[in-house]
Amino acid sequence: MSNFLEKLFRREPNSASQAKERLKLVLIHDRTDMAPGTLEEMKDELIAVISRYVDIEPEAVRIDMTQDGREQRLIADIPLRPAKRRRP
Amino acid sequence: MDYSGNGKQFSGKVVTVTSGKGGVGKTTLTANLAAALAADGQKVVCIDGDIGLRNLDVVLGLENRIVYDLVDVVEGRCRLRQAMIRDKRLPELYLIPAAQTRDKNAVSPSDMIRLTNELRPEMDWILIDSPAGIERGFRNAIAPADIVLVVTNPEVSAVRDADRIIGLIEAEEKGPARLVINRIKPAMVKRGEMLSMEDVLELLAIELIGLIPDDEGVVTSSNRGNPIAIEGKSKAAQSFRNIAQRLQGHKVPFLELQEDGNLFGRLARLLRPGGN
Ligand SMILES: Nc1ncnc2c1ncn2[C@@H]1O[C@H](COP(=O)(O)OP(=O)(O)O)[C@@H](O)[C@H]1O
Numbered sequence: 001m002s003n004f005l006e007k008l009f010r011r012e013p014n015s016a017s018q019a020k021e022r023l024k025l026v027l028i029h030d031r032t033d034m035a036p037g038t039l040e041e042m043k044d045e046l047i048a049v050i051s052r053y054v055d056i057e058p059e060a061v062r063i064d065m066t067q068d069g070r071e072q073r074l075i076a077d078i079p080l081r082p083a084k085r086r087r088p
Numbered sequence: 089m090d091y092s093g094n095g096k097q098f099s100g101k102v103v104t105v106t107s108g109k110g111g112v113g114k115t116t117l118t119a120n121l122a123a124a125l126a127a128d129g130q131k132v133v134c135i136d137g138d139i140g141l142r143n144l145d146v147v148l149g150l151e152n153r154i155v156y157d158l159v160d161v162v163e164g165r166c167r168l169r170q171a172m173i174r175d176k177r178l179p180e181l182y183l184i185p186a187a188q189t190r191d192k193n194a195v196s197p198s199d200m201i202r203l204t205n206e207l208r209p210e211m212d213w214i215l216i217d218s219p220a221g222i223e224r225g226f227r228n229a230i231a232p233a234d235i236v237l238v239v240t241n242p243e244v245s246a247v248r249d250a251d252r253i254i255g256l257i258e259a260e261e262k263g264p265a266r267l268v269i270n271r272i273k274p275a276m277v278k279r280g281e282m283l284s285m286e287d288v289l290e291l292l293a294i295e296l297i298g299l300i301p302d303d304e305g306v307v308t309s310s311n312r313g314n315p316i317a318i319e320g321k322s323k324a325a326q327s328f329r330n331i332a333q334r335l336q337g338h339k340v341p342f343l344e345l346q347e348d349g350n351l352f353g354r355l356a357r358l359l360r361p362g363g364n
């Protein structure tokens with residue numbers, strides 16, 4: 001019975017939506033010729049560079065590739081730490 | 089959008105049908121598009137660009153009438169007219185077959201440009217059936233193109249390869265390509281087990297020009313060498329004819345492939361990009 005309920009409520013996303021989500025990522029890498037690991041590496045380097053100038057929250061940094069028509073865009077969201085916390 | 093290039097009656101348009109992955113329906117589309125355009129009274133010649141893997145002749149049912157082929161024309165063994173096989177079912181439909189036994193490098197992109205320029209004054213449409221992939225045959229097929237149609241199936245590998253080819257067509261400045269989604273199974277889409285037209289369009293982000301359901305009638309008509317688009321009554325037959333209409337610049341709504349007009353179907357229609 002619990003098995004049945006589990007199936008009912010936590011169904012695996014259907015295969016079409018899995019195909020779509022997987023393709024989204026694959027196409028981004030195909031189009032930019034960028035290996036999946038490169039983005040993480042770039043993120044670390046970006047954090048290091050930006051930290052030299054402003055105080056940021058490294059854990060909150062997000063670097064994402066998004067699609068705009070057939071163009072790829074790199075979006076960086078880098079939250080800055082408020083100045084007052086830096087000078088107690 | 090008007091693809092007909094109005095005013096230029098004396099200059100035929102070159103339409104190349106290509107794909108990334110093989111077996112998605114290029115030859116079937118070329119044959120049916122050619123037949124549908126010819127049935128509309130247009131002068132049409134189709135060229136089989138798949139040298140070494142000739143197929144357009146059998147799908148059109150013209151395999152027994154081949155004397156000369158594309159390579160014979162390019163190498164000067166016959167005149168262009170002699171290699172054009174006339175389809176007797178329709179007023180003005182011709183086929184230039186591929187060579188079956190020759191090296192595919194026997195033809196170059198500039199040969200194709202020269203050949204199609206010779207055909208343009210006499211024809212309304214010059215359709216080129218491209219081989220799959222990104223090699224010489226593909227470059228030959230797109231070199232003279234005014235319009236490139238990319239065929240895909242609603243499957244992961246076909247969509248991925250379509251994206252690659254769309255990028256290459258853009259890089260060759262032959263874009264933007266128009267998309268044909270072939271072999272869609274409405275029942276599977278409805279169950280969420282097949283990518284929908286909307287999914288594929290969102291992923292590939294190019295304009296749709298055709299949506300063709302998977303239909304056994306397509307196979308049986310190829311078996312007979314009698315393109316379904318000539319007088320078939322099915323939705324598949326109609327969707328081939330609709331592509332021919334759109335190429336001629338007519339606005340034709342995409343067929344509703346879902347059998348019942350339920351909520352799902354109505355929602356899909358509402359969400360459809362482009363409105364038709
Ligand atoms: N809409 C369709 N419904 C059913 N079968 C199809 C459809 N389109 C193509 N086919 C079949 O798929 C196979 C491959 O088609 P083909 O046109 O030869 O592909 P390509 O030229 O891209 O290699 C053929 O057997 C053809 O009959």
Ligand SMILES: [Mg+2]
Binds near residue numbers: 116143
């Ligand atoms: Mg083929």
